[in-house]
Amino acid sequence: MNFDRKDYSNDTLLHLYQHLLKPRMIEEKMLILLRQGKVSKWFSGIGQEAISVGSTLALEPDEYILPLHRNLGVFTGRDIPLDRLFAQWQGKTTGYTKGRDRSFHFGTNEHHIVGMISHLGPQLAVAGGIALADKLDDRPKVTITYSGDGGASEGDFHEALNVAAVWQLPVIFIIENNGYGLSTPSREQFRFNYFIDKGPAYGMDAVQVDGNNVLEVYDTVRRLAEDLRQNPRPVLLEALTFRMRGHEEASGTKYVPQELFEEWAQKDPVENYEKWLLQEGILDEEARMRFRETIKREIEEGLKVADAVPMPTASLEEEIGDMYASVEASSENLEVRRNAAASAETAVSPLHSEFPALSSQLSALSSTTDKRYVDAISDGLRLSMERHPELVLMGQDIADYGGVFKITDGFVGQFGKGRVRNTPLCESAIVGAGLGLSIKGKKAMVEMQFADFVSCGFNQIVNNLAKSHYRWGQNADVVVRMPTGAGTAAGPFHSQSNEAWFTHTPGLKVVYPSNPVDAKGLLCAAFEDPNPVMYFEHKLLYRSISAPVPDAYYTTPIGKAALVREGETLSIITYGAGVHWALALAEELNLDADILDLRTLLPWDEEAVRKTVEKNGRVLLLHEDTLTGGLGGEIGAWIAEHCFQHLDAPIQRVGSLDTAVPFAPSLEKQFLPQHRLRLAVEKLLNY
Incomplete structure (x- = not known):
C-alpha cells in the first residue's frame, strides 16, 4: 500500500493514526461484549475504518456527515463521548435515543452528525437538504453522506444524486464498495464495473480511491471539500474496500470465498498505516503502546459510566410527549x-x-x-x-x-x-x-x-x-x-x-x-x-x-373540530367534502342535526366528538375514503369504548366503495358515498 504524505506534518499523520486505531479497538471490545450479551447487535466496520476516519477528519467540525452501519469512525472522529455512545448501544437513557433505537440510528446536532434509518437510502436525500440550506444562505460548507454498494441499488440513491446534480448541491456521496450487499455479491447487484461510471451520467464528477488507505481518503476528501466550498456541486466518491466480518455478526461470512479474506487481510487499513508510520520513523514503539493504552483506558472508563446507568423505566407521559415537538405560540x-x-x-x-x-x-x-x-x-x-x-x-x-x-x-x-x-x-x-x-x-x-x-x-x-x-x-x-x-x-x-x-x-x-x-x-x-x-x-x-x-394572517388551531351546524336529533361527524354533503342533505331534509367538521384528523378532537355524541345519542360517521380502514372506523370504535352509555342507536358509517376510484362518471358516482348517505340517515332516525 502506497502512502503519500505530501506536505502533511507528523502531527497530522499521527492524528489520523490515533483516530484510525480508536474505532478498531472499540469494535474489538464490542465483539467481546456481544458474546457476553451486553450488546444486542453489531454491524462490524473492521477493514473499512479508513473511509470513515479519513473523510471525517478532512471536513470542518461544523459540516454535517450522514453515516451508516459501518461508520463508527465518524462518531469517534467527531469526539462523541464514549459513555454516551456505549449507552446508546446498550439501550440506556443516556444514549442519544433514550433507549428507543439502537446502533447508529441517531443524530446529534452538537456534533453535526445525522444517523441512519434502517432503510439506508433516505439519508442521501437528507444530505441534499442540508447542503441546500447552506447554499441558500451562502455558507461555504460541504456535506458528506455514505452509501454501501448494495444500498446504491435503491431508488433513493438515484433520486438523491439526480436532485443534487440538478441543484448543484455541495454533497460528497461516498460509496463504500465492499463487494457485497449482505450476502449478495456485486455481480448480482449491478451490471457495471465501478460506481465512478455513474457519475458522468448524473452530470457530476466521480473519483475513486483506495478505501483502505486512510491518507489517500483524507487527502482526496480534503481537496474535494475545499473545491466544493468555493464551487458548489456534488461529487461521487467511490472507496474500494472489503468487509472482514459479516453484514452483522449473526449472519456470518460463509458466503464469502476464503481467498478474498486472505487477499484483503493484506490490505488491512490499520496495520498497514501503522507499519508505514513505524518505517518512516513518525511513530515509535513507545508511542504506539501509549496510544493504545490511552484508548483502552478511555473505552474502559466509558463502559464503566454506561454500565452504571440503569435500563430505562417506561414512562407513559414521556413516551407520548416525545412523539411530537412542542408547539410554542408566540405572544x-x-x-x-x-x-x-x-x-x-x-x-x-x-x-x-x-x-x-x-x-x-x-x-x-x-x-x-x-x-x-x-x-x-x-x-x-x-x-x-x-x-x-x-x-x-x-x-x-x-x-x-x-x-x-x-x-x-x-x-x-x-x-x-x-x-x-x-x-x-x-x-x-x-x-x-x-x-x-x-x-x-x-x-x-x-x-x-x-x-x-x-x-x-x-x-x-x-x-x-x-x-x-x-x-x-x-x-x-x-x-x-x-x-x-x-x-x-x-x-x-x-x-x-x-x-x-x-x-x-x-x-x-x-x-x-x-x-x-x-x-x-x-x-x-x-x-x-x-x-x-x-x-x-x-x-x-x-x-x-x-x-x-x-386578508390578514391568522391561524386555525390544529387539533380542534368545528361544529358547523347544530341540532338535537343526530350527529354527523365528517370532514372535507363530506361536510358539504352532510349540509346539503340537512338542508334538503330539514334535519335537526349536529354536523361536526373534524378539520384535523391526527390528532382528532376527542372532546368535541364526545360532546356531540352525549348530546344526541345517534351518530353517523361520513368520509370520502373507502369504508374499510377509514378514519370513521377508528372514531366509531372510540365512541363505542368511551360513550356507549349515551348511544340510542348503533353507530353508522358511510364511506366510498372498497374499490379503486373508477374513471367513468357513472361509476365514480356509484363509488362515492353521497347517495348512500340519505339511506344511512333515514335508518339511523328510524331505529
Whole structure:
C-alpha cells in the first residue's frame, strides 16, 4: 500500500493514526461484549475504518456527515463521548435515543452528525437538504453522506444524486464498495464495473480511491471539500474496500470465498498505516503502546459510566410527549389565534354556494375578501412565505408554471427561484430534502402534484419525518400539501383519498380543511407547527366554493373540530367534502342535526366528538375514503369504548366503495358515498 504524505506534518499523520486505531479497538471490545450479551447487535466496520476516519477528519467540525452501519469512525472522529455512545448501544437513557433505537440510528446536532434509518437510502436525500440550506444562505460548507454498494441499488440513491446534480448541491456521496450487499455479491447487484461510471451520467464528477488507505481518503476528501466550498456541486466518491466480518455478526461470512479474506487481510487499513508510520520513523514503539493504552483506558472508563446507568423505566407521559415537538405560540400571534379559534364556530354552507358572513370577531380581525378555496390556500401560502423567510417551497412545476392548480402562480416573481423550487420527479428525495432543511433550521413545503403520488415518497414521511423527533429530538418542520379527492372523473391514480395511510402514523399531524377560511388558517398553522403536517386539500372544492376570508394572517388551531351546524336529533361527524354533503342533505331534509367538521384528523378532537355524541345519542360517521380502514372506523370504535352509555342507536358509517376510484362518471358516482348517505340517515332516525 502506497502512502503519500505530501506536505502533511507528523502531527497530522499521527492524528489520523490515533483516530484510525480508536474505532478498531472499540469494535474489538464490542465483539467481546456481544458474546457476553451486553450488546444486542453489531454491524462490524473492521477493514473499512479508513473511509470513515479519513473523510471525517478532512471536513470542518461544523459540516454535517450522514453515516451508516459501518461508520463508527465518524462518531469517534467527531469526539462523541464514549459513555454516551456505549449507552446508546446498550439501550440506556443516556444514549442519544433514550433507549428507543439502537446502533447508529441517531443524530446529534452538537456534533453535526445525522444517523441512519434502517432503510439506508433516505439519508442521501437528507444530505441534499442540508447542503441546500447552506447554499441558500451562502455558507461555504460541504456535506458528506455514505452509501454501501448494495444500498446504491435503491431508488433513493438515484433520486438523491439526480436532485443534487440538478441543484448543484455541495454533497460528497461516498460509496463504500465492499463487494457485497449482505450476502449478495456485486455481480448480482449491478451490471457495471465501478460506481465512478455513474457519475458522468448524473452530470457530476466521480473519483475513486483506495478505501483502505486512510491518507489517500483524507487527502482526496480534503481537496474535494475545499473545491466544493468555493464551487458548489456534488461529487461521487467511490472507496474500494472489503468487509472482514459479516453484514452483522449473526449472519456470518460463509458466503464469502476464503481467498478474498486472505487477499484483503493484506490490505488491512490499520496495520498497514501503522507499519508505514513505524518505517518512516513518525511513530515509535513507545508511542504506539501509549496510544493504545490511552484508548483502552478511555473505552474502559466509558463502559464503566454506561454500565452504571440503569435500563430505562417506561414512562407513559414521556413516551407520548416525545412523539411530537412542542408547539410554542408566540405572544405576538396569540390574539390572532384566539380570534381564529372563535371563527371556527362560523357555519358553512353547502357545496357550490357561498358561505355566510363571518362572525363579528373574525371580521374585527381584518378586512375580508371573498375567496375561493384555492385562492385561500394560495393566500395562506403567500403570507406564510412573507412571515417565515426561512420557508422553502418545493414541488413539480410550482415555479414559473405556478403548479398544475396554479396555487403558486406569481410566487417566483415575489420570492425568487431559490425559495420556490421546481423539482425533478423525485418525491422521496424532495421529502428527504425537507428534513435536511429542518436540520439547518429552515421550514419546507413539499407539494405532491396529486395526493396519489405520495406513495413514491411514503418511506421518507412515515419512517424519517414522523419518527425523527421521537428518536433523537430533531423536529421535521415540513408541510406536505396533498391535492386529494374524487368527483372530477380523474380515475384511479388522481382521485384517491389516502389520508388514512397517515392517520395511523404517530409523529405526523394530518389536517383536512373543508372551507376557504379553514383552508387558509390551517395552512398558516401548519407552517407554525414544528412537526411534519400532511395538509389535504380537496381538488373539487378548489373552485366550487367561496367565502369571506380575512386578508390578514391568522391561524386555525390544529387539533380542534368545528361544529358547523347544530341540532338535537343526530350527529354527523365528517370532514372535507363530506361536510358539504352532510349540509346539503340537512338542508334538503330539514334535519335537526349536529354536523361536526373534524378539520384535523391526527390528532382528532376527542372532546368535541364526545360532546356531540352525549348530546344526541345517534351518530353517523361520513368520509370520502373507502369504508374499510377509514378514519370513521377508528372514531366509531372510540365512541363505542368511551360513550356507549349515551348511544340510542348503533353507530353508522358511510364511506366510498372498497374499490379503486373508477374513471367513468357513472361509476365514480356509484363509488362515492353521497347517495348512500340519505339511506344511512333515514335508518339511523328510524331505529
